[in-house]
Amino acid sequence: MKNLYIVLSFFAISSSIIAQNQDTKVADKLFSRYEYISAVKEYQKLVDSGKADGYVFKQMADAYYNMFNTAESIKWYAKAIATKQDAETYYRYAQMLKSNGKYEESNKQMTKFAALAPNDVRAKSFKENPNYVPKLVQGVTYSVAPVKISSDKSDFGAVLYDKTLYFTSARSGSKKTYGWTGEPFLDIYTSIMADSGTFSEPVPLESINHKRHDGPVTISADGNTMYFSSDSFREGLYEKDKQNHLKLGRNNLYVATKSGETWSNIKPLPFNSKDYSLSNPSLSRDGKTLYFSSNMPGSVGGVDIWKVSVNGGNFGKPENLGTKVNTEGNESFPFIADDNTTLYFASTGKPGFGGLDIFQINLAKGTEAVNMEKPINTEKDDFDFTFNKAKNIGFLSSNRNGNDDLFLATPLCAVDLLVVVTNAKTGAVLDNAKVAILDAKNNVIATQYSNSNGEVNFKIECDTPYSIQASKDGFEGNVFSVEKSKGPTAKLPAPLQPIDVIITPTEIVLQPIYFEFDKSNITQQGAFELDKLVQVMKNNDKLVIFAKSHTDSRGSDTYNLSLSDRRAQATVQYVISKGIPAERISGKGFGESEPKVQCDPCTEEQYAQNRRSEFLIVK
Structure with a gap:
């Protein structure tokens, strides 16, 4: 067989x-x-x-x-x-x-x-350099690195206020083991962030921690009020499972006030219950709204994001954030940014990379929630994103390395670049112009078309060189350098000259159509220039063109003649592919017989000038 x-x-x-x-x-x-x-x-x-x-x-x-x-x-x-x-x-x-x-x-x-x-x-x-992938900054992207104070137990919920990092951890060796995870019960810890970016050895927040679960926390802008999650046993709320001789508690929310360096006067929030859980609080910077997660009645899915108005010591009625945020899955770990409108949260119900993914939404605009993508999110559980605007750093929690750990998220510097394409002679804006952005190696990263105001927007990295390539039928294409910038915005005029190619009685004069050494295929630069010839021939339908192609002097005479002929034919085929009838253009190679620059030896620049194409008018 x-x-x-x-x-x-x-x-x-x-x-x-x-x-x-x-x-x-x-x-x-x-x-x-x-x-x-x-x-x-x-x-x-x-x-x-x-x-x-x-x-x-x-x-x-x-x-x-x-x-x-x-x-x-x-x-x-x-x-x-x-x-x-x-x-x-x-x-x-x-x-x-x-x-x-x-x-x-x-x-x-x-x-x-x-x-x-x-x-x-x-x-x-x-x-x-196999991982070289030039790109633009899509939204706000981050670099992500582990925080060295993470332990071999669960660490999550990091939030930075002034120089104090608060987080939740199961690292305590003195507590009983929690049956569900096999780790000690959770405690709240603090660590001081130095100006160098390092963190001190974490210490437990003794004035808040009790014998069961505590954390995470949120703190008011003045630093004097703390809301935190804790086990409902703290206030005696639990259900008895007589059959198994168990007491079943919930997560609830509590508030504490600061007296000197100590947190005291701990009180439960009025909507706590033994029938459902509340956890992961986040207080808006204006102190008027408290966000949290809960499976209370009215939830869309298992656990949802909720909010409640705060007025001093009084609270309104909790409100579900609705289906823009919540799904039939679980949404938790809310964090409201300093602008009081940007909400970060984790979800299992929205499209993501796997497990919990972190999303952000602008609550004021009512737009859809957006996945924060990699490297914030991975195929593992990624959650509890918080951000300190003053330090311009964020924190997140993830089990991407096999255990719930803390990670530092640093935003990449980005610039909103506005390109405006205009007619160089009249100043009029040009819509539907093709605008490409290129990296330092002249690779095209992305292409857009200008709107009715002649505008195209790109979000680019700070202090990074780029160039813009703009073109439009009837106009000469051009390349514009983008100056390095720290942002947040930059504007680049892109004036295009109407095609007014020099036409002598015998020749159409273009910029040189250069070829790569020993190659005959049309390059991007060549295509950019040949489009001008195409436009001229479309505007003058009687023109018949003869393309002459030349090589430099490297290689034998016979080989160079063959190479130049291939280049001439490639040039002709490109023009025909753009809609010019075949009978209106022909070509031939002349090898190295007609150098533009007489040299021996030649520089690389002189060699490049000699491998060129010329366009003669037959009639």
Whole structure:
């Protein structure tokens, strides 16, 4: 049976090779003559008839790659790599993905390329920095690092007031073990944060802690009032399970006031109950609203986020925050920010990465809650996010390392960049202009189109170099440098000149169409410039153009002649792909026979100037 399978496999492979030679003969001939547009049409016939295989898909992808049609090349490379391909195919696929800002997928293909060609310079460069993924700042992102005062027991609920960090921990060795977790009952601890960012050895908050669970806490803006969660046994609220000889308590909320350095005058809140739990309080900075989690009657799911008005020592009626926040799952660990409108909370019911995820919502705007994404959230439980505006740092709790631990969350500095595209001659704003933002290595990170005010917004990292590439039909594309900024906002004018290309009686003068060394495919820079030629030819439908392509002097005369001819044909095919009839443009390579700069030896800049294209007017 095994031998029969091998024979059948060999027969299938042999048939495929024959099919490529026979069925693709016409298309292959066109491809070899660099007539990519016509070749693609012939390959497409094989696709439509069901005769296409990995070879056809690769040829389609390569044709579009040479014409810098990134969207189509990505489509066909994705099909091609379903079968075994050579290393260069994976490299080209990666480059096209990167040109579309699909960096993570690009890195996957580069990894495959590097495995197949480990000694290639491009592979070595990639492996030196394999996780390079240029990106914009999406929303407010954070760097996350463990807080070293975490223990081998559960630690969570960290909140920083002035220089004192309050958190909840099961680290006490003197307390009884809680049957559910197998750890000691929870206590409230404090630690002092030094100016260096380090934390002192935690100590228990003796004046608040009692013999069962305590914490987390929230403290008023003046530092004199504390609300905290604690076991309902503190006030004698529990149910008796006579059958099992147990007393069943709940989590309830309590308030304490500060006298000197000691917390005292502890009182239960009036809506505590032995029938449901209340926990995880968070007091607004104006002291008027207390947020908490509870499974009290009226909850949407198991545990919900609630709020209650506070007026001195008086409390209103608790209100459920509704379905913008709460789901049929569990929502807990609320934290209200200093602006009194931004609420952070954890949820199992909203779409996330797994377990509890942290979300934020603007209560004033009534918008939907937003997942805070990685690295705040992981596939594990992530919860209890708090933020200290004065220190510009946050804290969260997570069991991402196997145990509930404390983590420091530091916001990345971000700048709201406003790009305004205008007509350089009239000053009029230009809508529907294509605006791409590039990183320091000229990789396209994202692309948008300007609105009716000519505006595009990007959120970028502080003190990071970027550039903007703007284009619009009828205008010369241009690149604009974005100055490094600490924000919070920056504005970049992007004036575009109406296309007024220099047209002499014999030539259309463009900026040089440069090619990479030893390559003939159209680059992004080349496409950017060739679009001007396309626009001129659309505006002057009688123009017939002859493209001359040149190489530098490296390589033999014969090889350079062939290379320049490939470059000329790639240029012609690009223009045709943009809708210009084939009879209006032709091209030929002249190798190194007509250098623009006479030099021996040449500098890299001089070599680049000599490998160029020129556009002569035939009629």
